[in-house]
Amino acid sequence: MPGSLLAISDLHIRYQENRRILEDIRPESDQDWLLVPGDVAEYAEDVEWALGVLRERFAEVVWTPGNHELWTVPDDPLRLRGEERYRHLVDRCRALGVITPEDPYPLWEGPHGPVVIAPLFLLYDYTFLTSGHLTKAPALEAAYESGVVCTDEFYLDPYPYPDRESWCRARVAWTETRLAQVPEDLPTLLVNHYPLIREPLNILRYPEFAMWCGTTATADWPVRFRASAVVYGHLHIPRLIRADGIPHHEVSLGYPREWKPRPGTPGRLTRIVPGPHRAPAPGTERTT
Numbered sequence: 001m002p003g004s005l006l007a008i009s010d011l012h013i014r015y016q017e018n019r020r021i022l023e024d025i026r027p028e029s030d031q032d033w034l035l036v037p038g039d040v041a042e043y044a045e046d047v048e049w050a051l052g053v054l055r056e057r058f059a060e061v062v063w064t065p066g067n068h069e070l071w072t073v074p075d076d077p078l079r080l081r082g083e084e085r086y087r088h089l090v091d092r093c094r095a096l097g098v099i100t101p102e103d104p105y106p107l108w109e110g111p112h113g114p115v116v117i118a119p120l121f122l123l124y125d126y127t128f129l130t131s132g133h134l135t136k137a138p139a140l141e142a143a144y145e146s147g148v149v150c151t152d153e154f155y156l157d158p159y160p161y162p163d164r165e166s167w168c169r170a171r172v173a174w175t176e177t178r179l180a181q182v183p184e185d186l187p188t189l190l191v192n193h194y195p196l197i198r199e200p201l202n203i204l205r206y207p208e209f210a211m212w213c214g215t216t217a218t219a220d221w222p223v224r225f226r227a228s229a230v231v232y233g234h235l236h237i238p239r240l241i242r243a244d245g246i247p248h249h250e251v252s253l254g255y256p257r258e259w260k261p262r263p264g265t266p267g268r269l270t271r272i273v274p275g276p277h278r279a280p281a282p283g284t285e286r287t288t
Helices: 016-024 044-057 082-096 136-146 164-180 199-203 207-212
Strands: 005-007 033-036 060-063 115-120 188-192 227-232 239-243 246-250 270-272
Touching (some): 016 044, 136 207, 199 246, 227 270
Parallel strands (some): 033 060, 227 246
Antiparallel strands (some): 005 270, 239 246
16 A cells, blocks of 8 residues: 555644543554654654654654743653754654754655655744734733733743844844755655745634744745645644645644544644645635
8 A cells, every 4th residue: 555645743742542542643654754843842752752663663764843842841740941852853853764854855645746745844923923012021911911912931941042033033034045956857845844834824813822933934945846735733633725826734632621622533644645735826825
């Protein structure tokens, strides 16, 4: 049986119900690849355990970190923070045979290939601002006043960068250079914890949260880097939209209180079917 590209994010296995879901995840074929765009867990040992379980089952596992993996929570035995924490997780993934954003981009040559799988680690820079705010400071003040504040403000240390937006800018610049080196005759499949475009944020229940959801610097990446599809998580709103003709898959499991009311089997993997990249015609409007 030919393999498939499957995806799931935001497993959040600190919840026992979610941990049981992960334990039940199985491939359909021994050739299946699994894309895991972040938020597996907060504790480093849980991240390693979960990715190890998945790597034993799938032909390849591709991981990129979410914000939760980068947290330094008070009771985590691993006290590393910021870039050092990320590099530690990359080292542990490599020991497991899990592909990370620091590794050569793998080439999927299964059905609907070839396509270059590009796991991205980009963070956010507070440029997805809510209506009426032009800069970070007043937007952040309004978020605190409304009580909608991402926990990153307390646990995601950007060390050695002065702030998270500086870390984001560095990651964007480095990643942009790498993507530009992908041969022009090959499409890409872009995998990132955060959405690469603003459109998925339009349905947020709390619009203030948008500033912790990516960067405007990637708005043209799906088109510019010939994306056959984009895979992301973070929002806990699993769905498929199209922009510039390119499918954007949100593949989150989310917290039990979120997935329990949904119909269907929780933890069901999303099948990602890359298609040939077609540049949008001049004047084409985005649709969602």
